[in-house]
Amino acid sequence: MVLIVLDHAAGTPRRTAFEGVRAGRRLAEALGVPLAGLVLGDADGAAAAATALAAFVPTVYRAADPALAAGGHEARTRAIVDVARSVGARVVLMAASRSGQAVAPRVALRFGGALLEDVTDVRVEAGAIVAERLTYLSRAVATVRALAEPVVVSVKPGAFAAAEASAAMGAVEDVTIAFEESDRVAQVEPAGRAARDRVALEEADVVVCGGRGLGDADAFEAHVVGLADDLGAAVASTRAVVDAGWRPYAEQVGQTGKSVAPKLYVGLGLSGAVQHLSGMNRSGVIVAVNKDPDAPIFKVADYGVVGDVREVVPALRAALAALD
Numbered sequence: 001m002v003l004i005v006l007d008h009a010a011g012t013p014r015r016t017a018f019e020g021v022r023a024g025r026r027l028a029e030a031l032g033v034p035l036a037g038l039v040l041g042d043a044d045g046a047a048a049a050a051t052a053l054a055a056f057v058p059t060v061y062r063a064a065d066p067a068l069a070a071g072g073h074e075a076r077t078r079a080i081v082d083v084a085r086s087v088g089a090r091v092v093l094m095a096a097s098r099s100g101q102a103v104a105p106r107v108a109l110r111f112g113g114a115l116l117e118d119v120t121d122v123r124v125e126a127g128a129i130v131a132e133r134l135t136y137l138s139r140a141v142a143t144v145r146a147l148a149e150p151v152v153v154s155v156k157p158g159a160f161a162a163a164e165a166s167a168a169m170g171a172v173e174d175v176t177i178a179f180e181e182s183d184r185v186a187q188v189e190p191a192g193r194a195a196r197d198r199v200a201l202e203e204a205d206v207v208v209c210g211g212r213g214l215g216d217a218d219a220f221e222a223h224v225v226g227l228a229d230d231l232g233a234a235v236a237s238t239r240a241v242v243d244a245g246w247r248p249y250a251e252q253v254g255q256t257g258k259s260v261a262p263k264l265y266v267g268l269g270l271s272g273a274v275q276h277l278s279g280m281n282r283s284g285v286i287v288a289v290n291k292d293p294d295a296p297i298f299k300v301a302d303y304g305v306v307g308d309v310r311e312v313v314p315a316l317r318a319a320l321a322a323l324d
């Protein structure tokens with residue numbers, strides 16, 4: 001079986017869940033094994049997500065427990081390993097989200113299986129599971145072959161297109177997890193102010209990213225957050241901004257932050273350092289505003305405006321407002 005861990009936010013499936021279904025279907029078909037999903041969460045969240053996702057996979061296993069709602073890595077690991085063992089999963093697939101990046105190695109370790117992390121493609125070649133992942137600041141592609149089973153695969157958000165619903169509605173099966181005390185050692189509090197009602201950064205179609213060129217936290221809020229609000233976009237930051245304490249680390253994009261692949265990326269007052277580019281160079285259309293015409297970001301930008309962000313952004317927002 002190929003078992004996909006299907007992520008959701010309070011019962012609403014995340015886009016990465018549908019991307020996982022596409023990758024999982026391909027593997028299940030090539031291996032000639034059944035496909036199933038696993039939804040973790042509290043009772044309400046897991047119920048809503050499982051019902052929605054049953055339209056995409058033949059079977060959804062639903063594990064509901066407060067420990068899973070809290071999002072602790074140990075509890076999630078226990079649930080995934082228990083279910084994967086009981087259904088005899090050959091492949092366990094999950095999104096390489098922040099949580100997935102923490103949980104996938106734990107699951108692989110418990111299994112003693114192979115781990116293919118943050119992959120951009122995955123397929124079956126001569127019976128073995130082979131994946132591709134970006135390396136060397138996303139400038140090279142490494143091909144990785146799993147030499148043991150089960151294989152734990154974490155899929156880079158945005159690497160696969162979202163799957164379509166299946167022709168037939170799947171079944172939902174409840175599973176009970178026998179947690180141990182050690183599984184409940186840590187819990188993650190619900191996302192705070194930075195999350196607001198905004199779309200998750202890794203899943204956003206539009207990302208507005210601000211750099212040190214904004215000058216200070218207030219200007220960042222006014223121009224970067226303001227433009228993101230107008231566009232219904234996620235907010236991102238460079239490391240310089242995070243290091244300065246203007247914005248939380250959760251918003252950092254780049255080598256030591258998140259990877260994003262939106263349809264539209266707007267970079268404001270940022271230089272385009274190679275460590276930043278490696279986290280956003282798979283974006284569809286790249287727009288940059290920088291007062292320095294030689295800024296490296298212009299080498300990757302589809303549209304560039306040479307100017308002061310504090311003048312260009314208000315003019316852009318006024319033009320957008322005039323369109324409404």
Ligand SMILES: Cc1cc2nc3c(=O)[nH]c(=O)nc-3n(C[C@H](O)[C@H](O)[C@H](O)COP(=O)(O)OP(=O)(O)OC[C@H]3O[C@@H](n4cnc5c(N)ncnc54)[C@H](O)[C@@H]3O)c2cc1C
Nearest residue numbers: 211212213238239240254255256257269270271276291309
């Ligand atoms: C190991 C390692 C890992 C790293 N990981 C990351 C990472 O994950 N993400 C990341 O972002 N960085 C990372 N960095 C840091 C990276 O090298 C850069 O220092 C950082 O990206 C620079 O951020 P910035 O573009 O905001 O600032 P700067 O490089 O200082 O650029 C500011 C830009 O704003 C422009 N500007 C100034 N004022 C204005 C204005 N009024 N209007 C318009 N433009 C203006 C300037 O011309 C300049 O181009 C990493 C570095 C290392 C060594």
